[in-house]
Amino acid sequence: MTVLTRRIGGVQLEIIVADITSLGVDAIVNAANSSLLGGGGVDGAIHRAAGPDLVAECRMLHGCKTGDAKITKGYRLKAAHVIHTVGPVWNGGTQGEDDLLTSCYRRSMELCGKHKLSSVAFPAISTGIFRFPGGRAAKIAIDTTIEALPAAPLVGQVIFCCFSETSAALHTDVLARHGSPCA
Numbered sequence: 522m523t524v525l526t527r528r529i530g531g532v533q534l535e536i537i538v539a540d541i542t543s544l545g546v547d548a549i550v551n552a553a554n555s556s557l558l559g560g561g562g563v564d565g566a567i568h569r570a571a572g573p574d575l576v577a578e579c580r581m582l583h584g585c586k587t588g589d590a591k592i593t594k595g596y597r598l599k600a601a602h603v604i605h606t607v608g609p610v611w612n613g614g615t616q617g618e619d620d621l622l623t624s625c626y627r628r629s630m631e632l633c634g635k636h637k638l639s640s641v642a643f644p645a646i647s648t649g650i651f652r653f654p655g656g657r658a659a660k661i662a663i664d665t666t667i668e669a670l671p672a673a674p675l676v677g678q679v680i681f682c683c684f685s686e687t688s689a690a691l692h693t694d695v696l697a698r699h700g701s702p703c704a
Contacts, residue, residue, distance in 0.1 A: 524537060524538060534680075536692045548603065549604070554607065555607050561649075567598070607625070622647055639675050645658055646662065655691045662695075663696050
């Protein structure tokens with residue numbers, strides 16, 4: 522279900538409430554743990570939907586540092602690729618959490634540019650078991666993605682795929698301040 526759509530330049534940004542594993546985009550972003558071998562939440566759902574070939578490719582990547590991102594094929598997903606990024610665990614905001622989350626979105630957009638992708642869907646990185654405050658995370662997600670659009674000039678669609686209405690409302694509050702409504 523689409524909650525809000527805005528256009529910034531030639532890019533359509535959408536907030537939806539959906540299962541990210543069901544989206545037919547060039548890449549979905551996985552809120553991964555540092556091993557990249559699957560876990561709970563969206564990470565586990567993506568690994569289950571993609572099948573065992575995803576974990577086999579992830580083993581070859583030798584993990585990922587917090588704030589960084591790596592890309593794999595999508596295997597059984599509708600998405601052609603999975604961008605795995607490791608968000609920070611919230612520790613009260615004194616351990617560089619904002620900068621690390623910003624880096625997750627920036628690095629993901631850089632990979633979209635490098636691999637000539639035209640559409641990407643992000644979950645609300647770090648807001649589940651990593652406990653990053655939802656409103657703060659939504660502002661970082663949207664503001665950083667918009668700032669990083671020049672790094673991915675072929676991207677024409679960015680989806681912020683929220684698992685809950687509450688998360689969608691937080692993202693909507695931020696995106697409504699950007700761009701123009703889409704007809």
